[in-house]
Amino acid sequence: MEDLLWLIPALPFLGATLLILFGSRFSRGAVALIGAGSVGVSALITLLLGIGFLADRPAFYHQEVWQWFNVAGFNPSVAFHLDALSVVFLFVITFVGFLIHLYSTAYMAADEDFSRFFACMNLFVGSMLVLVMADNLLLLYLGWEGVGLCSYLLIGFWYNEPANGYAARKAFIITRVGDTAMAIGLFMLFQSFGTLNIQSILAEAPQAWPIGSEMALLVALLLLGGAVGKSGQLPLQTWLPDAMAGPTPVSALIHAATMVTAGVYLITRMYVLFELAPAAQLTVATIGAVTLLIAGFSALTQYDLKRVLAYSTISQIGYMFLALGVGAWSAGIFHFMIHAFFKALLFLCAGAIILALHHEQDMRRMGGLRQRMPVVFWTFLIGAASLAALPIITAGFYSKDQILWYALAGENGNIWLYMAGLAGAFITSVYTFRMVFITFYGESKTHVSHPPGRLITVPLIMLAVLSLVGGFIELPHNFGHITLFSDLLAPVLPGIRASEALAENEWMFQLLAAVVSLGGVYIAYLFYLKSPSLLPSLKRSNTAMALHRFWHAGWGFDALYDTLFVRPYVYLANLNKRDIIDSFYTGLARTAEGFHVMFSDTQNGVLRNYVMGMVVGAIMILTISLLL
C-alpha cells in the first residue's frame, strides 16, 4: 500500500509533462482526458490509500523514492511522509482538485490555450501534493515554490491583458517576500539541527530549545512570514484580490481551496516550534483576528463578484490562523477542509454566472438569476449559507463555532480574539448574503446566454453536498458529540482543553454565534431586499462614503505599499537608468572606439601619406636617439 505513495504526485506531473510537450498536437478531448484524468486517478489512489490508512490507523506511511543529493552531510531525500494531517490535505487537494478540473473542461472549452491551462493546473496539483507529502522541509520548499510558480502562470493566463500580467507579477513578488523569510528560517533550522527532516526537527526541538527561547521565536516568526505571504494574511494580503485576474477555476483551486492554505499547513506541520514560542503563536492569532476583520470589511464594499470571494477567502484563512494561534490545531484544519468545499463551490458558481453573462463580473449588472439558473442558485445558496455559518444545517457552522469557542475558552484564548471572531462572523454573513441578494434577486440586467451544462453543474452539486454534510463528522460535545475528525488528527496534533468554568455555558456561546450569523443575514435582507431605500440614505452621509472608499480600496494597503516601496524603488531605478556603475566599462569601450576612429582616418589609401608617415616617424626616432 505504502508503495503507491509516489504515484499520487507523479501522475499529475506526468500529465503536465505530456501536455507541455505534446499538448498542441492532442485534440481537445485528449487534453481534457489527460488533464482531468491524471488528477482523477491520483484521487482514486488517495482514496485507496486513505481507506487503508483509516482502517489500519498506522502512525504514518513513509516512502523514500530516492536520495536527492548528499553534500557535506546534508542529504535530503525525495521521500513522502503521510500522516493524518497530510491525509486530510491530500483528500481535499485531489478530490476538490479533480472536481475543479472536471468543471474546467467545460469552463475553458472555448479557450484557445486549452492545453496550456491544463498543463499548468496539473503542475500545480503535483507541486501542491509534494508540498503536503514532503518528509523534509527542502522538498516542502520545492513544492512551495512550485505552487507559487503555477499561481503566477495561471493568474497571468490571459497575458494579452497587461493588467493580468501586473497582477501575476504582484502575486509572485509579494509572496516572494514571505518566501525569503521562510528560506532564512530553514537555514536557521538546518544550522541548529543539521537536518531538515520534519519529524526529527519536531522531535529534537523541545530538547534543544526551552519554551520561550529566542531562537525558537525567531524561527517561528520567519516561518510565519512565509505562511503569511502564501496565505494572504496581514501584512502581505494585497496580492490575493488582484489574483482574481486568472480564470475562475484557478481562483477556486489555487486562490481559495488549496494553495493559499499552504501557510496553514506549514504552521500546523511545524506546530512544535510555535508551541515553543508562545509569543509567535500569539502573533499568529493576532494576525488571524485582525486579518479576518479588515478583509471582512473590504468584502462588504466590493462590487466584483470574484473580489468579494477573494476578500472572503482572506478573512476565512484569518479564522484558520486564529484557530492555530490559540492552539486549536484540529479546529483550524477542520475549517480548512470545510472552507475548501464551500469556497471552491462559491467560486465555481461564480464562474458559471460569469460565463453565462459573457464575462460580466460586476454584481450591479447581475440580478434576477434565481429563475434563470436554478441549479447555480441553489448550490450558491448552500455555499453562501456554509460561509455565513448558518446554524445546524451547514458545515461552516460547526467548523467556525469550534474556532470561536476555542478562541474564548482555549488555554491561549481571550475575550478580544473571541470578539474579533464574532464580529467577523457577523460581517461574513452580511457580505455573503449581500452577494446572494444582489446577484440572484431583483430584476435581471444582463441576458443569460449560456445555460451551464452538466460538466459544470455536477461538480457544483457534489461540492454543495460536501458543504452541507461535511460538518457532521465533527459535532460539539453538547450537540451530537461526534469527534471523527479530531480523533483522526489526535495522533499528529496535540488536543486542546477548554476552560472548565466556561464549559457549562458553551450552549450560550453557540446560540450567540447562531444569532449573530442569522442577524447578519437579516441585515443584508433589510438593506438589499426589503427596503433598498435605506442604502441611498446611508450613501448621503460623508463618513459612510469615505469609509466605503477606504474599505473598497482594501484599507489603503495598496496605496501605502505603493508610497513606501514601489515609488521609491521606481524612483531609484529611474535615477540609475543609465547604470552608474556600468559607466566605467562603457567609458573604456568609448575610448577604444575613439582611438579606432582616429586611426582608421590615417588608412586613407594615399600612398604618399604613408611615405610621409614613415619619414616623420624615422625623423622622430633619429632625433630621439640623437638627443638621448
Next chain:
Amino acid sequence: MSTVSMEAALLLAGILFMLGLISVLIRRNIIFMLVSVEIMLNAAGLAFIVAGTRWVQPDGQIMFIFILTMAAAEVSVGLALILQIYHQLKTLDSDAANIMKG
C-alpha cells in the same frame, strides 16, 4: 689615382637620398616613384661603399651587392604590380589606387 674625401662622398650619398625621398613624396606617377626608390637605395649603397673604404673592410661592398640583389627583386615585383595597377585602373596615378582605404 685621386681620392675623394669621405665627407664629400657621404654628402653626395645624403643629397642623393634626400632627392629620392623628396621625389617619392611629390611624384604621383608610380613609375617615377619606383625610380626614386631606386635612387634612395643606391644612395644607401654608396654610403656603404664609402664606409667600407674608410675602414678598409670588404663588408661595405658585400652589403652593396646585397642591396643590388634586393633592388632587382624589388623592381621585378614592383613592375609587375605597376602593370596590374595600370591594367585595372588605366592610369599610373598613385592617388587613384586608394580604393583599399580602411
